[in-house]
Amino acid sequence: MQWVKDPICLSCGKPGITVYSFCDACHRRSLATTQIRAATLHVDPVRRTLHKMKYEGYFALADPLAELMIQAWSRWQTQIDMVVPIPLHAERKRQRGYNQAELLVKAIRQSLNWDCVPEALHRHRRTTPQVGLNINQRQRNVRGAFLANEGIVTGKRILLVDDVCTTGSTLDSAARVLLDAGALSADAYCLTTVSGRYDISKS
Numbered sequence: 001m002q003w004v005k006d007p008i009c010l011s012c013g014k015p016g017i018t019v020y021s022f023c024d025a026c027h028r029r030s031l032a033t034t035q036i037r038a039a040t041l042h043v044d045p046v047r048r049t050l051h052k053m054k055y056e057g058y059f060a061l062a063d064p065l066a067e068l069m070i071q072a073w074s075r076w077q078t079q080i081d082m083v084v085p086i087p088l089h090a091e092r093k094r095q096r097g098y099n100q101a102e103l104l105v106k107a108i109r110q111s112l113n114w115d116c117v118p119e120a121l122h123r124h125r126r127t128t129p130q131v132g133l134n135i136n137q138r139q140r141n142v143r144g145a146f147l148a149n150e151g152i153v154t155g156k157r158i159l160l161v162d163d164v165c166t167t168g169s170t171l172d173s174a175a176r177v178l179l180d181a182g183a184l185s186a187d188a189y190c191l192t193t194v195s196g197r198y199d200i201s202k203s
Helices: 024-028 046-055 059-073 090-096 100-112 135-142 169-180
Strands: 036-041 082-085 121-123 146-148 157-165 185-193
Touching: 036 059, 046 059, 046 100, 046 157, 046 185, 059 100, 059 185, 082 100, 100 157, 121 169, 146 169, 157 169, 169 185
Parallel strands: 036 185, 082 157, 157 185
Antiparallel strands: 121 146
8 A cells, every 4th residue: 555645746636746846737737626635546455445345346345445544634634614525427326336435435524523515516417437538538528517506515615525536637627616606615635546657547
């Protein structure tokens, strides 16, 4: 297991830079999320364990994976009012049987005293899986996929939670919708992040 170690990009939270700054990708784009952070790198054994939880029905693995996020949270405790797991489209959730992001939040919220509000964000358009897509394709794929509940998110500091941050495109799309609906801020926290050294086609 490889924890995310400093220095990291101040925006997307990915390691691999020499000093606290912005990575090349974030120099070329502007993410809506104020900050994205992750507990570990997306490598084995965490990657393999997450794959079993996400795609092979081993949903009980959410508990030990969430424990990693709890341990790493002490390094980055941002001010938040509510936690929102990245939603799946209803059809995909029925096929899988659960939303992996919701399972992680459920396992975390008591330990970190999180106020989880999944109904704050809705995925109203089904998208193709992001696996194997490059950054531009990922951005187009999730553009307009989410709807925010304005009555819930207005004036709130929101923490989005997902299992993997690959390019940040999904988190960015969700954050933009929340901010447009009146949220004060939209940060993100993930179990793992894909470093540029690794093949995003496997994430």
